[in-house]
Amino acid sequence: MEFNEAKEKFVSTWGALGTLWGINKAMAQIHAILFISPDPLTMEDIMEELGISRGNASMNLRHLMEWGIVYKINKTGERKEYFKSEKDVTELARQIAKERSRREIQPTIKVLKEVSGISSNGSLKEEEFIKKTKELYDLADTADTMLNKVIAQEQNWITKTLVKILK
Amino acid sequence: MEFNEAKEKFVSTWGALGTLWGINKAMAQIHAILFISPDPLTMEDIMEELGISRGNASMNLRHLMEWGIVYKINKTGERKEYFKSEKDVTELARQIAKERSRREIQPTIKVLKEVSGISSNGSLKEEEFIKKTKELYDLADTADTMLNKVIAQEQNWITKTLVKILK
DNA sequence: TTAAACTTTCAAAAATTATTGAAAATTAAT
DNA sequence: ATTAATTTTCAATAATTTTTGAAAGTTTAA
Numbered sequence: 397m398e399f400n401e402a403k404e405k406f407v408s409t410w411g412a413l414g415t416l417w418g419i420n421k422a423m424a425q426i427h428a429i430l431f432i433s434p435d436p437l438t439m440e441d442i443m444e445e446l447g448i449s450r451g452n453a454s455m456n457l458r459h460l461m462e463w464g465i466v467y468k469i470n471k472t473g474e475r476k477e478y479f480k481s482e483k484d485v486t487e488l489a490r491q492i493a494k495e496r497s498r499r500e501i502q503p504t505i506k507v508l509k510e511v512s513g514i515s516s517n518g519s520l521k522e523e524e525f526i527k528k529t530k531e532l533y534d535l536a537d538t539a540d541t542m543l544n545k546v547i548a549q550e551q552n553w554i555t556k557t558l559v560k561i562l563k
Numbered sequence: 564m565e566f567n568e569a570k571e572k573f574v575s576t577w578g579a580l581g582t583l584w585g586i587n588k589a590m591a592q593i594h595a596i597l598f599i600s601p602d603p604l605t606m607e608d609i610m611e612e613l614g615i616s617r618g619n620a621s622m623n624l625r626h627l628m629e630w631g632i633v634y635k636i637n638k639t640g641e642r643k644e645y646f647k648s649e650k651d652v653t654e655l656a657r658q659i660a661k662e663r664s665r666r667e668i669q670p671t672i673k674v675l676k677e678v679s680g681i682s683s684n685g686s687l688k689e690e691e692f693i694k695k696t697k698e699l700y701d702l703a704d705t706a707d708t709m710l711n712k713v714i715a716q717e718q719n720w721i722t723k724t725l726v727k728i729l730k
Numbered sequence: 731t732t733a734a735a736c737t738t739t740c741a742a743a744a745a746t747t748a749t750t751g752a753a754a755a756t757t758a759a760t
Numbered sequence: 761a762t763t764a765a766t767t768t769t770c771a772a773t774a775a776t777t778t779t780t781g782a783a784a785g786t787t788t789a790a
């Protein structure tokens with residue numbers, strides 16, 4: 397496989413994965429080309445490389461910046477804006493995990509806590525509801541805590557060791 | 564908050580979370596009502612409770628069965644089919660993780676391995692491509708391994724302890 | 731301050747995904 | 761074998777999401 401084929405394969409796979417994760421294709425693909433590019437790219441570069449419109453590029457770059465995984469840079473003496481992605485994969489994983497926890501897991505945990513807190517009238521239906529939503533609450537809370545700890549900036553001895561042992 | 568309000572809130576939150584995770588709303592909501600129901604439900608019950616069509620219920624029940632988190636049961640002497648969900652949250656998490664790993668992470672890992680294996684012509688572009696896709700490969704592989712180990716059926720001493728320590 | 735270079739916004743169009751509903755298929759009892 | 765109960769399939773429709781493109785907005789330099 398030569399470079400261009402590999403690049404296309406990578407970009408389209410990254411786009412497809414994004415789609416499965418609720419991130420739109422253009423956003424994931426823009427991230428992909430920035431991630432593998434040794435130099436920052438302009439909006440024009442991105443539009444051309446992916447064959448997408450200016451509006452699309454602009455909006456998705458904004459989203460990527462909101463996620464904290466793409467930065468805008470200005471080259472002195474140049475009018476155009478350049479974009480580059482977070483290059484450290486650990487940091488990338490951390491940002492994504494953080495964002496997903498904030499947007500998805502935490503709101504869900506909040507609702508699970510609320511609804512599992514109702515008082516039961518003693519019926520089987522209500523007892524079961526409370527029991528099951530409590531169990532989900534515990535699961536989600538554990539998962540979220542672990543996600544945050546494992547990904548946390550300061551990797552402590554335990555987690556570092558753990559990664560080695562588990563892998 | 565009384566039971567019906569709590570139930571609706573739970574069902575709709577579960578549906579919304581599913582959507583964010585690339586699982587359609589009906590599928591997630593069907594799972595939700597089965598999960599909190601003390602008894603198995605018929606397709607009719609599900610259609611009525613969620614206000615969805617027969618075709619929709621049928622297809623999404625099939626998907627849930629493919630995911631291994633809903634089972635069909637037949638009551639002796641009854642024509643109708645009943646459905647019940649996996650009730651053990653640990654098992655639920657395990658099945659979901661397994662399915663996602665199989666459908667999403669593993670195919671991605673495969674592509675990353677392929678594309679990072681090309682031979683470079685020595686240019687900065689190609690060197691960077693190989694370096695970055697290799698890093699992603701390592702990250703995805705580590706994440707997948709950990710996911711599988713932590714969720715694995717036979718929780719060993721290390722993981723059990725770990726969950727306690729991290730939480 | 732004007733003009734050129736560039737970016738953002740957003741209504742409309744296109745593409746994708748989910749849902750319906752009715753016909754076809756299946757199942758089980760008579 | 762026929763019928764009635766039930767489920768599945770799938771083409772058509774509806775809903776949602778993404779993308780476009782051009783007008784409006786910004787920024788910088790002269």
